Amino acid sequence: MRLDKGDGPDVRGAEDDTDGLDARLVLDRGAFRLDVRLSVPPGEVLALLGPNGAGKTTALRTLAGLAPLSGGHLRLDGRTLEEPAVRRRVPAEDRPVGVIFQDYLLFPHLTALDNVAFGPRCHGASKADARARAADLLDRMGLADHAGVKPRRLSGGQAQRVALARALATGPRLLLLDEPLAALDARARLDVRAELRRHLAAFEAVAVLVTHDPLDAMVLADRLVVIEHGRVVQEGTPAEIARRPRTDYIARLVGLNLYRGEAEGHTVRLGPELTVTATEELTGPAFVAFPPSAVTLSTDRPDSSARNTWRARICGLESHGDQIRVALTGSADELPLTADLTAVSVAELGLHEGAQVWATVKAAQTHAYPA
Structure with a gap:
């Protein structure tokens, strides 16, 4: 499915020839302040990630x-849609923007065809x-046989595709997706996620996705912007974010143990009595990270060459996929870390909350990078 610039109304202003989204979103709401810069070229899918209350939905x-x-300011394809300093604000209904809401918000009394046709009709078609x-869009979505069906008779995945078709029907230059897969069950998410990715890959304008699900973001987006407390704390490709997280939230999101300290050579000092040996050689402020799968636990002090060995206490155990995720607190400077073990290993070691263990991580599995 391709939507070319000629498919919708000409919304380009005479201000400049820049395509895509150029925005600095500043919004004061009581004690909360949003201040986020976004620059997205046409054809790119950008995901906004962040914890609850970070400002993702407000930005959307x-x-x-x-x-x-x-x-x-907010500029789209060179046209200023909003800039408070010059008292310019284009009303929402006049913006070339399509929105897919979390619950899709399809009109229950209209068929799938009429839901999709609603936008063009409002624009004078x-x-x-x-x-x-609308019929053409539903056909591209694989829903030609459901054109006469009302929303209550659609599956979650079918409703999501109708909502996408409705958002695209007016030829938007900016497509906004608010938790587009949140209403689906786990089985449907897998298929719909892959299908949505195909449609977004063919979309030639700008797409911005808001999600709290790291898998949705990693699969659907070309680039991620992570927001915390109304500010951008990190941005980059999914691979860059996953490889080098810069906050605790991002580390938990991608499943890494993350610490910040002062590097000297292969050693990163996290506290007066706590150091970590890493693969990389650095000098100065640094992050050091390793996955939970790299952590080995034992009830006795290990007799090995591993440089990173700490005494720790188990403070929690929970299922994590087909493994058990163990939360630990270290005795030296209270180093927190997580380890992933098989259920068999947990049983053999007799692990339980409050148990004292030794945690070991090989330097080859520990990576440092500049802070």
Whole structure:
């Protein structure tokens, strides 16, 4: 499926020739302040990630025109949609923006065809033209046989595709997706995620996705922007973010133990009595990270060449996929870490909350990078 620039209304202003999204989203709301810069070229899918209350949905609402900016600017394909300093604000209904909400918000009394045709009709298309365009979009989504079906008779995956078709029907230059897979069960998410990725890959304008699910972000997005407390704390490709997280939230998101300290050679000092030996050689402020799978636990002090060995206490155990994730607190400077073990290993070691163990991580599995 491809949507070319000619598929929708000409929304380009005369201000410049820059394609894509250029925004600084500033919004003051009581004690909370959002201040996020976004630059997204056409054809790129950007995911906004962050913990609850970070400002992801607020950012999406400002892009859609549902929440007015306090400052900054919002430009799309060179046209200024909003800039408080010059008192310019294009109403939400006049912006070339399509939105897919978390619960899809399909009109329950309309068929799938009429749901999709609704947007073009609101933009002045004749009933025949709007329905023809809707039928074409549903056909591209593999839903031609469901054109006459109302939302209550659609599966979650089918409803998601109808919502996507409806958002695309007006030829938007900015597509916003608010937790687009959250309403699906685990079985449906797998298939719909792959299908949505194919459609987004063919979308030639800008797509911005808000999600709290790291897998959705890694699969659907070309680039990630991580927001915490209304600010961007890290951005990059999914591989860059996963390989070198820069906050505890991101480390937990991608499943890494992460610490910050001062590096000298292969040693990173985390505290007065705590050091970690890493593969890389660095000098100065540094992060050091390793996956939970790299942590080995034993009830006796290990007789090995591993440089990273700490006394630790188990403070929690929980299922994590087909393994058990063990949360530990170290005795030296209270180093927190997590380890992934098989259920058999947990049983053989007799691990339980409060148990004292030795945690070992080989230097070859520990990586440092500049902070």
